[in-house]
């Protein structure tokens with residue numbers, strides 16, 4: 001069992017996972033630790049001590065509310081553009097120095113590389129699970145004009161912003177709605193591409209997350225996941241106490257419930273008995289520059305943060321510390337950036 005899987009909401013609310021500070025590159029929202037403590041009091045008493053799945057609803061509301069707040073502030077979109085995920089940097093770009101690459105372009109490159117990794121060539125129905133402002137949904141909708149693309153998120157403000165941007169860009173084959181990925185109101189066997197980019201970190205129940213996505217996937221369809229992962233813990237290589245402390249910091253500071261390894265995602269996909277061709281890869285080298293680059297874009301253009309005042313400056317410094325520690329965890333191998341893909345068996349039957 002991966003570290004954290006057995007934790008209850010009592011120890012740390014497993015289901016409230018604030019969107020990472022990284023995502024906002026100097027965002028004005030508070031650090032997860034502050035929120036982590038506060039949310040314990042905000043949560044109804046009946047949720048305490050229950051399993052993550054049992055206490056999902058109030059926590060999901062909190063995740064949605066946090067994303068709502070950040071969408072309204074506009075700082076996240078200012079720095080990160082339409083995409084709330086890491087970017088990719090080729091070997092040549094890394095050798096030249098990440099600051100030479102456009103921060104937002106790195107995210108578009110990531111999407112194109114994730115699509116290539118998925119192996120999906122001409123999907124006609126796409127589900128973007130945890131779609132953010134819908135940057136990826138729109139990108140895929142433009143690429144596959146005959147496809148209908150549906151993005152789901154917990155944040156009503158993201159739904160609204162996603163729709164506005166689609167309208168501005170003349171993208172008519174995409175829709176957005178509020179829906180919980182762990183209880184999707186979608187019939188079985190609906191989509192031929194299910195896409196999940198950096199939403200898994202938020203899920204209090206990774207098994208259910210994978211099972212739901214497989215359920216709505218058409219036979220022969222493709223599921224592709226990108227997720228921050230912790231390295232595999234094995235009997236030969238258990239986490240040291242230093243590593244455990246560092247992981248705990250990474251969970252707490254940005255209020256993630258827990259991470260799993262990308263190999264565990266592979267096992268979860270295979271464990272459904274419905275998936276074949278399951279492959280996981282570590283994309284840490286090509287995504288690693290995103291961390292420090294997210295600080296850099298704020299350093300060269302700090303005005304939006306500066307005008308927000310001292311409280312935000314304090315929080316920003318704290319966020320930078322966390323970003324650096326996250327960078328270090330990925331650089332040291334404690335964390336890994338996982339990409340996982342698989343196809344649903346063509347007959348749709350259990351293996």
Ligand SMILES: C[S@@+](CC[C@H](N)C(=O)[O-])C[C@H]1O[C@@H](n2cnc3c(N)ncnc32)[C@H](O)[C@@H]1O
Pocket residue numbers: 019020023060063064067082083084085129130131132133134135136152153154155158179180181182196197198199202203
């Ligand atoms: C880090 S953002 C990633 C956004 C988008 N995939 C992108 O790459 O730009 C995480 C997204 O996951 C969504 N999310 C988190 N938990 C969710 C859940 N249980 N159901 C649906 N969406 C969820 C959040 O609302 C947010 O839109």
